[in-house]
Amino acid sequence: MSILSRRHEILFLYDVSMANPNGDPLDENRPRYDEETGRVFVRDARIKRTIRDTLAEMGYPVCIIEERKPDGTLKTKSEKIDDVGGLDNVLENYIDIRLFGGTFAIQNNTQTWTGPVQFTYGVSLHRVKMLNIKGTSVMPSEPKEKEKEKKGKKQGTMLDDYRIAYGLIAVYGVANQNAAEHTRMTDEDFEIMLNTLWIGHRGGSVLLTGSKIGHMSRLLIDVVHKEGSLDLIGGLHRAVDIVSDKNDEEIRGPEDYKLSLERLAQKIRRFKDKVEKIRYIADEELRVEPSIEDAFQGITVEKLEF
Numbered sequence: 001m002s003i004l005s006r007r008h009e010i011l012f013l014y015d016v017s018m019a020n021p022n023g024d025p026l027d028e029n030r031p032r033y034d035e036e037t038g039r040v041f042v043r044d045a046r047i048k049r050t051i052r053d054t055l056a057e058m059g060y061p062v063c064i065i066e067e068r069k070p071d072g073t074l075k076t077k078s079e080k081i082d083d084v085g086g087l088d089n090v091l092e093n094y095i096d097i098r099l100f101g102g103t104f105a106i107q108n109n110t111q112t113w114t115g116p117v118q119f120t121y122g123v124s125l126h127r128v129k130m131l132n133i134k135g136t137s138v139m140p141s142e143p144k145e146k147e148k149e150k151k152g153k154k155q156g157t158m159l160d161d162y163r164i165a166y167g168l169i170a171v172y173g174v175a176n177q178n179a180a181e182h183t184r185m186t187d188e189d190f191e192i193m194l195n196t197l198w199i200g201h202r203g204g205s206v207l208l209t210g211s212k213i214g215h216m217s218r219l220l221i222d223v224v225h226k227e228g229s230l231d232l233i234g235g236l237h238r239a240v241d242i243v244s245d246k247n248d249e250e251i252r253g254p255e256d257y258k259l260s261l262e263r264l265a266q267k268i269r270r271f272k273d274k275v276e277k278i279r280y281i282a283d284e285e286l287r288v289e290p291s292i293e294d295a296f297q298g299i300t301v302e303k304l305e306f
Contacts, residue, residue: 001188004116004180006276007225008190010173011236011264012217013286014201017253018131019214020163021122022046029211030162031130038127038248040167044119047171050207051193052096054200060192063094064102078106087111091184098185099193116179117193120237122171126257127248129165163211166252168218168259170237178230194222198281198306218254218286220304222279229274239264243289254285261288265295272299279304 022042023029031040056062061084067075084093087106091098091113101115175190201207201217223233244257251257268275277300280292293301 001186004175004177004185004187004190006227007177007229007231008175009223009225009233009236010119010171010175010194010197011219011221011223011240012171012173012197013125013168013219013240013259014171014215014217015166015168015254016164017166017214017216018163020211021167021169021215023162023211028160028162031164033128033130034123039124040128040164040169041124042122042169042171044121047119047122047173047197048096048100050200050204051099051196053206054196054204055095055192057205058196060095061093062096063090064096064100077104081106095189095192098183098189101179101183113183114179116176116183116185117173117190118176119171119173122169123237124167124169125240125242126168126244126251128167129249131163131165133161133163135159135161161211165249168242168251168257170240172235172237174232194220194304195306198304216283218283219259219288220281221292222304223268224276224279225274226276231271231274233268233271236264236267239267254283254287258287258289261290261292261295265290268296269298275299277302281306 020029020031021040022032024032032042033040052062052065056065063077063080067080069075069079081087081090081104084090087104087109090104097113099115099117101113103112104110180186196204198217198220201215207213207215221236223236225231241260241263242251242257243260244251246256268278278292278296279302281304282288282292
């Protein structure tokens with residue numbers, strides 16, 4: 001297997017319907033929200049978490065993931081490293097470290113690998129409608145001391161469930177072939193990562209929880225640079241637009257808008273001499289104008305299948 005041979009730039013779009021794309025645990029698990037723009041955002045760590053969990057679900061050994069020992073306690077990093085025979089064997093055994101890197105401090109030995117694959121924060125392409133859905137739990141909470149004599153433990157607990165009505169979220173990523181030399185990330189590793197990025201946001205178990213169900217991959221574009229290219233087109237997620245007759249907050253699904261690739265095509269065509277090909281996979285419900293084949297005329301275009 002060969003080390004990643006070319007630079008890749010990734011545009012990934014997925015939508016979230018009646019769900020919480022990335023709750024903030026320090027803010028009552030509300031979706032992360034930019035009050036100035038009215039858009040939600042998703043940390044890069046959330047994207048990597050979905051990939052890692054999907055990798056594990058598909059049977060790949062993953063280092064940075066919750067794993068419990070027979071006694072119920074969590075495995076530590078040190079124990080994960082011991083499982084593979086020490087630091088020297090980490091890259092060979094753990095695909096997530098080859099992809100995303102990691103830092104390990106074991107006794108007096110510290111090892112840091114910079115990950116070849118990096119993602120920006122994901123940002124919705126439009127203002128979203130925030131929802132606060134009230135509910136109750138059938139299990140009573142522990143009442144305050146002064147209320148115990150009057151109420152005992154008969155009351156359930158009031159709940160606030162924070163979600164968005166709908167959001168189309170755009171994520172930009174880069175795979176750096178030079179950094180791949182240090183983590184030994186291969187072309188095969190990259191293909192596996194793309195697969196888990198797409199599959200994980202469609203039906204991976206990590207997103208089939210009560211607050212997360214409602215995610216769906218819509219578009220994945222892989223811009224493959226020519227061998228030896230050190231350029232970056234950059235900011236692909238900021239060059240796509242949605243066009244709709246509805247107000248942003250009224251959008252509830254792909255049927256309510258069209259995705260415009262005009263600015264993205266113009267941006268990529270400026271680097272046409274650096275691009276070897278464009279690969280893509282698109283959900284059939286997503287309406288794209290112009291079509292991907294028409295948008296990137298003059299550049300080799302291939303369909304991905306996962």
